[in-house]
Amino acid sequence: MLVLAFDTATAAITVALYEWIPGEGVRRRGAAEAVDRRRHTELLTPSVVGVLADAGAAPDDLSAIAVGVGPGPYTGLRVGLVTARAMGEALRIPVHGVCTLDVIAWASGRDEPFAVATDARRREVYWARYDSAGVRATEPAVGPPSDVLKGADGAPPPPVIGEGAALYADVLGDGDPAPLLPSAAALAELAIARLSGRPGPELLPPEPLYLRRPDAKEPGPRKKVTPR
Template identity: 45%
Template sequence: MAVVVVSGRRVLVIDTATDAIVTGLVTVRAGGVDEVSSRTVVDHRRHAEMLTTLMRECLTESGWRGVDVDAVVVGCGPGPFTGLRVGMATAAAYGDALGIPVYGVGTLDAIAAAAARGSQARSILVVTDARRREVYWARYADGRRVGGPGVSAPAVLQAELAAEPVDLIAGGAPPHWAGGTEPASRNPGRPVVDVAPDVVGLASVIAPALLAGSPPDPLVPLYLRRPDAVELADQKKKRGS
């Protein structure tokens, strides 16, 4: 069966896998992805409270109605359990209500795409805060993911960096990335840029599938480890046994 490539798509974009609540509207065409309206608010405690409000603001600003949206793109992590499920549940509900496809993308892939814009870096390491003094990470070479996503102690990842240097570190590494010092001081010559996932980067990752009208894969959250609530329950069971 021939693949039909449409001229363009109006897309709602959501990501709550990091401390940043990201949402907005983009148009996806063969020539690229154009931002129409977006909001990014850094507040890891208010994902559920703020997301739908920010979505409404973007629709109002753009002049679009909900029924004008052709598809939804949502970041699937890796990220903390609570924040990540807010965005994914909202995206799934929105798509179900309107009968439109919902495409999941890797949040680290979107950060890499955002970091690569306007950069000459051929190799990128994306690092985000996984809490518990750990980081989520993924490596990219010439626009392709070549390692990860994974979750590691910063010291483990930094040891690997010494053996396999990269041109650019992106994603807003947390303070414990370098034992309380800036990561640049431990990685001389490797620029470190604080990049959150953005609506253009998120949509760019899945743009070919959007334009081809390919059916989306099932939404699968990428936690990389069990949520705190499960671990706490397990600890209580062990104490009671």
């Protein structure tokens, strides 16, 4: 069973191909990583094509797709989701969404409480707290970096990882913030763990996880013009 995974919810354009043989194990067949906040559209498809080609695989060989659903900036996020849904429909295979914060948490391998924070721009972060790498303790949220440390009930603030922790180290602490960005390898491993029935963050529909209202608003009713 071949699982293609990719995430474009952050500055990372990350792709991985994993082979899963139920009852036997999992192995990575290929991966590609790039970091570019402005070129998700240009880089994703060539990365997918290159990873499949390097592995000697074709799109028809795929059994499932796993895609990061954010939270993240709209433009980059939609590139991955539209691509995943289009491929899933064309190939008639399932597409599974995974929260991008969960992907970073999973890659950390931590077994003590911590938080993940990514860059939400506007001097805010997308964030969530975790009891361990595979157990999220709060729903994803967006807000100023200081929100990540609130509500600890007198306990020491948790260590924070992710790009948001590096950007706002003055607020979130100067510990090791790695991993900074999601990895499609971790995304594939998380998705396969859940598909095989092992504990971990839930799989989601391949729909964007938006935490902000859109900037654009529907126009209101036209004002009446009163003749003089």
